Amino acid sequence: MNYKIENIKTFNVSKALKLDCGQTVKDFPLAYETYGKLNKSKDNAILVFHALTGDQFVSGINPVTKKEGWWVTAVGPGKAIDTNKYFVICANVIGGCMGSWGPKEIDKKTREPYGLNFPVVTIRDMVKAQETLLDHLGIEKLLCATGGSMGGMQLLEFCTIFPNKTFSAIPIACSTSHSAQNIALNELARQAIMADPVWDKGKYLAKNVQPKNGLAVARMVGHISYLSEKGMQEKFGRKLQEKADYEFSFDANFQVESYLRHQGSTFVERFDANSILYITRAMDYFDLSKHFKNGLIEAFRNQKTKFLVISFSSDWLYTTKENKDIVIALNASGADVSFSEIKTDKGHDSFLVNETEFLKTLKGFIDSMHVKFKNEKRI
Amino acid sequence: MKKEFKVIADLLPNNVRVLDVGCGDGSLMSHLIAEKNIEARGLELKKENVTKCIYKGLPVIEGNAETELNQFPNQSFDFVILSQTLQAFYNPEKVLKDLLRIGKSVIISIPNFGYWKVRTSLLFFGKMPVTKTLPNSWYNTPNLHMCTIKDLFDFCVKKRIKIKKAVGINENKTSEITKNNLEIKNFFSKLGIFLIS
Numbered sequence: 406m407n408y409k410i411e412n413i414k415t416f417n418v419s420k421a422l423k424l425d426c427g428q429t430v431k432d433f434p435l436a437y438e439t440y441g442k443l444n445k446s447k448d449n450a451i452l453v454f455h456a457l458t459g460d461q462f463v464s465g466i467n468p469v470t471k472k473e474g475w476w477v478t479a480v481g482p483g484k485a486i487d488t489n490k491y492f493v494i495c496a497n498v499i500g501g502c503m504g505s506w507g508p509k510e511i512d513k514k515t516r517e518p519y520g521l522n523f524p525v526v527t528i529r530d531m532v533k534a535q536e537t538l539l540d541h542l543g544i545e546k547l548l549c550a551t552g553g554s555m556g557g558m559q560l561l562e563f564c565t566i567f568p569n570k571t572f573s574a575i576p577i578a579c580s581t582s583h584s585a586q587n588i589a590l591n592e593l594a595r596q597a598i599m600a601d602p603v604w605d606k607g608k609y610l611a612k613n614v615q616p617k618n619g620l621a622v623a624r625m626v627g628h629i630s631y632l633s634e635k636g637m638q639e640k641f642g643r644k645l646q647e648k649a650d651y652e653f654s655f656d657a658n659f660q661v662e663s664y665l666r667h668q669g670s671t672f673v674e675r676f677d678a679n680s681i682l683y684i685t686r687a688m689d690y691f692d693l694s695k696h697f698k699n700g701l702i703e704a705f706r707n708q709k710t711k712f713l714v715i716s717f718s719s720d721w722l723y724t725t726k727e728n729k730d731i732v733i734a735l736n737a738s739g740a741d742v743s744f745s746e747i748k749t750d751k752g753h754d755s756f757l758v759n760e761t762e763f764l765k766t767l768k769g770f771i772d773s774m775h776v777k778f779k780n781e782k783r784i
Numbered sequence: 785m786k787k788e789f790k791v792i793a794d795l796l797p798n799n800v801r802v803l804d805v806g807c808g809d810g811s812l813m814s815h816l817i818a819e820k821n822i823e824a825r826g827l828e829l830k831k832e833n834v835t836k837c838i839y840k841g842l843p844v845i846e847g848n849a850e851t852e853l854n855q856f857p858n859q860s861f862d863f864v865i866l867s868q869t870l871q872a873f874y875n876p877e878k879v880l881k882d883l884l885r886i887g888k889s890v891i892i893s894i895p896n897f898g899y900w901k902v903r904t905s906l907l908f909f910g911k912m913p914v915t916k917t918l919p920n921s922w923y924n925t926p927n928l929h930m931c932t933i934k935d936l937f938d939f940c941v942k943k944r945i946k947i948k949k950a951v952g953i954n955e956n957k958t959s960e961i962t963k964n965n966l967e968i969k970n971f972f973s974k975l976g977i978f979l980i981s
Contacts, residue, residue, distance in 0.1 A: 713838065732845060733855040736825075744845040745834050762831075766838055773841030 406615070407674050408469045410504045413461075414438060418506075418537050425527040425690075435534055436504025437461050437496035440480065441488035443544070448778050450544045451486060451771070452571070453495040454535070454552030454559035457627070457684055458676060460503035461495045464488065469503065470675050478759045485768040490775075491548070496538050498531040498559070500684050502677035506534075509610055509677045520607035520679060528555070528691045532563045536570070546570060548778050549771055553577035553756035554723065555684070558691050561731070564712075565693065565704045572781070573711040573774040575767065577756045578720050580727035581701055581734070582692040587722065590630050591685035594623035598678045607679050620678040621669030628668050633719035633752035637661065701734035708740040711777075713770045715763065717755040718748045743770070788893055788975060791951050791958055792865060793819045795891055795979050800862035803827065803886060805849045806869035810837040817842075825861070827852070850874060853882040865891045868917075868975075871927040884945065884981070893977040896952075898932030898970040917974050933976035934966055940980055949979040 413436050421431040438461040443450055453463050453476065464480040466473060480486045480493055497505035500523070508523035515522070539547070550571040552560045557579025564574055583591075601619025603609055609616055632640075641661035645651070648658060657663040697703040712735055716728035725746050735742040747763045749755045755763060789812055796802070798820050804813050807826030810833075816822045826844040828834050837844035847855075849866075850873055864887030866879075871894060873879045883890045895917035896902070905913035912922040920926065931939075933952060940947050950961035952973030961969040961976065969976075 711843065729847075729855075736845070736855055737857050737860070739860070741825075741843050742845065743834075743838055743843045744847070745831075745838065746846055748831070762835075766835055769835060769839035770841075773839060777841055 406502060406509075406677050410436075410469060412468060413504045415504055416538055416541050418534055420537050422530070422533055422537075424524055424530045426524050428524045430506075430524070433499070433506035433534075434504065434510075435496050435499070435506065435538055436501075437494065437538055438463065439495075439542075440464050440493040441491050443492040443542070446779070446782060447544060448548055448782050449490065449775065450492045450494060450542075450547045452535070452539070452547050452550040452563075453480070453486075453493060454532075454550070454556035454563070455495060455498065456552070456554040456556045457681075457688065458624075458672070459556070460501065461497045462503070463493060463495045476757065478757065479764055479767060485764040486551075486771060487768075491771070494538070494542065494544075496535045498684065498687075499534045500526045500531065500680060500687060502680040507677070508607070508679035508683055518610040520610060523679070523683060525686055525690075526683060527687050528558050528562050529566065529696075531687065532559050532566060535559075536563070536567060539570070546572060548775055549573045549575065551575040551577065551767075552579075554579055554753065555688050557723075558688065558693075561693050562691070564708065564710050565697075568707055569709055571710055572778040573713070573770070575713045575715065575770060576728075576731060577715045578717055578723050578728065578753055579731075580723045581694065581731055583689050584727070588689045590626060590722075591689055594626045594685055595682050597622035597626065598681060601678075604678060607682075609678070615673065616678045617670075617673045620673045620676065620681065621666070623678075623681055624669045624672040624676075625665040628665060630722045631752055631754040633721065633750055635719060636750045636752050639750065701730075702738045705735050705738040705740050708735065708738065710740070711774060712740060712742040713766075714742065714744045715756075715766065716744075716746045717751070717753065717760075717763075718746055719750050720753040720755065722753040787953050787956060787958065788867065788977065789815045791953065791977050792816070792867070792891055792893070795949065795977075796820045796822065796863060799823070801825075801860075802863045802865060803856065803861040804865045804867070805853070805883065806866060806872075807833070807837065807842075807844060808867075809833050810840050810842040810844065812865065812867060813837070813842050814840060849879060853879065853886065856886045858885055859888055861887045863887055863889050863891060867891075867893050868895055870894055871929050871931060874928060876929050880945075887981075889948065889979060889981045891977065891979050892936070893975055894931060894933070894936060895927075896933045896970065896973050896976050897930040898934055899974050900971050903971075915974075932970055933961060933973055934970040936976065936978060937961070937963075937966055940978070945980050947978060947980055951977045953977065 415434040464474040497503040557576035598619040601616035604616035644660040646663040694700040716725040732744040813824040834846045902913040952969040953975040
């Protein structure tokens with residue numbers, strides 16, 4: 406990445422955190438951002454977990470990239486998650502590259518960027534680190550926690566580790582563990598990065614260079630998986646890129662090629678290649694039932710949180726079936742759960758775009774939960 | 785039908801766990817939460833109804849009762865309610881079996897095809913009946929398996945399903961259905977409500 410991470414909010418996690426890999430860490434930075442105001446009764450806090458390539462800048466303008474926040478369609482004044490009404494918090498995951506403790510940070514021992522010396526972190530580790538932020542902000546119980554894709558995985562993990570930390574939860578387009586296909590796609594992304602000679606076993610930062618080509622290919626893989634076949638066909642078809650006919654060359658002849666190349670080249674500006682390795686690895690290791698002998702049902706036992714699971718009909722990365730399995734497990738453990746499948750051609754990315762039915766559902770649930778949470782607090 | 789809600793509420797003790805299959809816009813769940821403080825869950829097929837439930841803060845799962853009841857574990861609810869939808873299933877017998885598996889008790893209401901106005905419509909006018917409880921024409925009705933109060937009664941006897949209580953509703957009057965008054969109630973009730981287990 407080419408941006409300097411300056412003038413962002415960070416919180417020092419002073420509490421010792423035992424990582425899944427066995428290492429214990431403390432005194433590391435967690436970068437975060439908040440939107441709206443926490444009210445006096447503290448019943449309006451919403452925690453958002455970001456996805457693989459997201460960051461803490463959910464809404465407004467990202468001060469680092471100067472581009473719109475990644476969930477500006479859903480979060481902001483007057484939006485489905487209305488920041489005039491709610492206090493929205495989002496933290497950059499550990500292993501990330503937007504100011505939180507990650508592989509591009511300086512290792513105090515070697516005084517060089519961690520690179521591959523950074524510990525392999527898990528979704529659980531990410532979630533535990535973020536929980537400490539709630540204490541720091543003085544929030545005992547959240548009104549709602551939500552996240553799509555890897556954000557949804559963090560959310561499910563959060564609910565099982567801290568069963569009474571949020572009144573309601575909206576996991577979106579996610580699953581309780583990575584499928585073979587999910588792992589395969591992530592491996593493709595990792596191999597693309599590692600095959601770039603500039604990557605140099607992760608030590609590129611010390612030389613002030615970046616494996617741009619590998620990282621761009623990794624991003625292209627991701628982008629293909631975020632769109633549906635139909636959505637892609639409708640958007641690009643076989644349309645040529647500013648050309649009347651084939652060029653008989655390997656430049657971007659087709660619009661879809663040009664689109665992927667563009668996505669790849671802009672991504673390398675804002676993301677660290679090693680972070681992709683670490684975060685995709687965390688996703689692959691994710692298996693919600695791993696820490697419970699009797700699987701998912703036990704994982705969700707004693708849940709007081711009210712869930713709304715949302716899936717998208719054309720999402721082939723985390724399918725409706727996988728999302729329904731979450732619902733079935735929640736149901737079987739007696740939890741309060743709602744489920745809605747949004748019919749759309751926009752694929753996995755549906756939660757990031759202006760999908761009316763989805764945003765309407767999100768708003769309806771959060772607003773009704775706010776009423777219930779206020780009542781509960783009063784009693 | 786508000787009367788139906790009242791009869792169903794009267795069949796329920798307080799604070800029980802209830803699954804409303806085909807919960808529509810959640811009106812019955814809301815009513816039962818207010819009256820009996822139940823812990824409610826809904827299953828609903830239609831998107832607009834699912835969204836309405838979510839707006840009301842009611843827990844609802846979008847899904848098809850015909851194919852997706854297997855997600856609910858055995859005896860996981862005190863009561864399962866099926867309000868005026870039994871006749872719309874391809875395989876009502878299978879659905880009924882599933883409901884009895886999921887719920888310790890089951891409450892079913894049916895629009896009674898044995899109601900006298902329904903009978904006379906066919907008898908005197910030779911046309912498929914269209915009434916308040918059966919508002920659709922033959923070509924657009926969702927109802928595939930119409931039955932009468934007597935049919936359901938006989939079905940329960942045949943399948944050894946215990947009828948704990950049966951109530952007939954006609955306009956604003958409700959009355960208990962027994963083996964002895966079955967013929968007459970089958971003639972005068974618009975709606976039949978069965979509590980079975």
